[in-house]
Amino acid sequence: MLKPRELGRLARITRIFVKHDLDEFVTALHLFRPYRLILRLMPWRLMRGRPAPRGVRLREALEELGPVFVKFGQVLSTRPDLLPEDIAEELAKLQDQVPPFPGREAARIVEEALAAPITERFASFDSEPIASASVAQVHIARLGDGTEVAVKVLRPGIESVIERDVELLYVVARLAHRYLPDGPRLRPVEVVDQFRRTIRHELDLRREAANASQLRANFAGSDLLYVPKIYWDLTRRDVMVMERIHGIPISNVEALRQAGVDLRRLAHNGVEIFFTQAFRDGFFHADMHPGNIFVSTDGQYRAVDFGIMGSLGEEDKRYLAENFIAFFNRDYRAVAEAHLRAGWVPADTPVGEFEAAIRAVCEPIFARPLRDISFGRLLLQLFQTARQFNMEIQPQLVLLQKTLFNIEGLGRRLYPDLDLWVTAKPYLENWARDHLGPRALFRVLRQELPKWWEWLPRMPGLVHDTLARARDGELELEWKSAEIRQLRQQMRRSQQRMYWTVAGSGLLVSAAVIWTVGGYPLGDVTLGGLFGSALAATGVFFLWRGRPTTGA
Known part of the structure; x- marks a missing residue:
């Protein structure tokens, strides 16, 4: 049963959707359909011109609905598996910009978080923010030693606003699951769950600080990317203090040219940074839009905003x-x-x-x-x-x-x-x-060697026991089904391949151990090396015998 406040909010959503010619969404979700008909008869509806593309209309509606809906649209834009391409691309343009809250309120939050007057923690604190978004805003300050820092402060009361609007999103998601033809496949309630987790993480600035610290460690000493330092002694759940970044916004191409930055090299460095983060580290900045990237005069990337990784x-x-x-x-x-x-x-x-x-x-x-x-x-x-x-x-x-x-x-x-x-x-x-390739195999062998060393002496006995039990028929299954009986020969061949594979793997492990230990020198090689090579060659042959074959 919907609460009166939720009914009022749903009515507002319906009005805004109809205003932006998104009637199909209202109809599909069964949102106040009689109310929609009344809205359609309003005089201003008769004066509208040719409607914009649906993606543009949906983006404008979400912007009018407020910051939480803007952030939800941004999350949806990262799910092209759920949305048509035109809508996903348009939602990616949503800007998370809202009017700032008073600087004196930000100073109060900082003082409460750090349990000290702001003058004790900072030599100066600029009350005018340099950036303002739905969840937090950023102020510039100076530490006692003159270091310039950026202070990110959560909006007061933002948690209750988010919880209220997220509950409303759950109402809409349940309607979508019930009435949309693709509702069960799209799993809208799970999408809202994902959004709720994401935005709750953003409400703990220590998470963002930890992300920045990890990325900074990954690129320590790199000429490609610079990540600002986090001041952990001044960072709390609702306040984060980090080194201030200076540079040219990457979107200002003309300023980059005037600074003498090699744009071709800069473009290729961006690609290299991406692949380094993804494949070397497995940890990447997932919000690298132009507003979050600056460039130094020597062409080094400088990143900010590490809330989404x-x-x-x-x-x-x-x-x-x-x-x-x-x-x-x-x-x-x-x-x-x-x-x-x-x-x-x-x-x-x-x-x-x-x-x-x-x-x-x-x-x-x-x-x-x-x-x-x-x-x-x-x-x-x-x-x-x-x-x-x-x-x-x-x-x-x-x-x-x-x-x-x-x-x-x-x-x-x-x-x-x-x-x-x-x-x-x-x-x-x-x-x-x-x-x-083979390098990966030997790297894994080196990593796993300490574990294998413990059970390696038992392996010949285990292999012998398995083969003996198979010979004596102790591993055979009792075949009941006529259809399964027809597959018995194929399963026996698979069992034989397993024996070859186990034996081959054991020989390769033994070879790796012998290569590690070494042996008596024989010229430029060792006896252990020769013996290990022989075992490895035999192991590879056994593995080849145990390979799957067509029709087996």
Whole structure:
């Protein structure tokens, strides 16, 4: 049962949607449909001109509804797997700008958070903010030693405002789940859950400070990216103090030219920063729009606002690297198989059909020059195609796609002839060699060696016991079904492959141990090295015998 206050807010949403010619949303959600009919008969409706595109109308409606709805629209813009492309692109333009609250109120919040008069913590504190958003605003101050800092302060009472509007979003989400034809697939309640988690994280400025500290550590000493220092002794849940960043806004291309910045190098550095964050660190700045990026006079990127960060696991990195490389080799079969290996699409997905769908989407892209190909759009097309095969898009991959899209836009605004593949291909190929080839195997062996050392002496006995039990029939299953009986021979072949694989793996582990320990020198080699090599070669042969074969 809706509360009177919620009914009033829903009526306001209906009025604003109708005002912006978004009647289809009101109808689809069953929002006060009689009220909508009354609104449609108002005289000002007869005087309206040709309506703007629906994405523009929806963006303007969300801006009129207020800051929480603006932020919700921004979150939705990162979910192209849920929205039509025209709406997602337009919502990405939403600006989180609201009038500032009084500077004296900001000073009071800082004093309460730091439990001291502001004059004890800062030599000066500018009451006029330099930036103001829906959740917080930023003031400039100086420490006692003269260091200039930026002080981010949460808006007073913002938590109650957010909770009120989020509860209203849940009401709308439940209506969407109930009445929209695609409601169950779009999972609107889960989308609001994601938004609630995101905005709650933004309400704890210590999280943003921790993000900045991690990114700063990742790029310590780098000429590519500078991340400001966090002053932890002055940072609390509702106050964050960090080093002030000076530089030229990256959107001011003319000022960059006048400063003598090499725009071509700057554009390529942006791409390198992105791939370094994603593939080296698995931790990336996910809000790299022009307002958050500055450039020093020597061409170094300087980032601010670390409220939204993304992270990638090893499987995510493998998925992206395999797909990018396969795409640019136009090997669509490899793209389809990479999806299956990663588990992003159901295991019973017809590979041939999936491959054909990917080819139909991607071949037109390759009709253009390589330098005009957009990585971000490529990922977007991939997500939209995979959605037809019940792929559940992972939030971290969607954040990455949005970030890549921003980086591409920045890069090509700086240098229109930017060829992302020149920077990206060597990076991806080097990463693949290190993480998908023999180097990766030996790196894992070195990492796991201390664990294996403990149970290695027991391994020959375990292998012997398993093989003996299989020989004596103790591992056989009791076959009841006639259909399963028909597969018995195939399962036996699989069991034999397992024996070869176990034995081969054991020999490779033993070889790695022997190589590590070494042995008696024989000229330029050691006896241990020769013996280890022999074991490794035998292990590789056993693994080859245990490989899956067609029709097995």
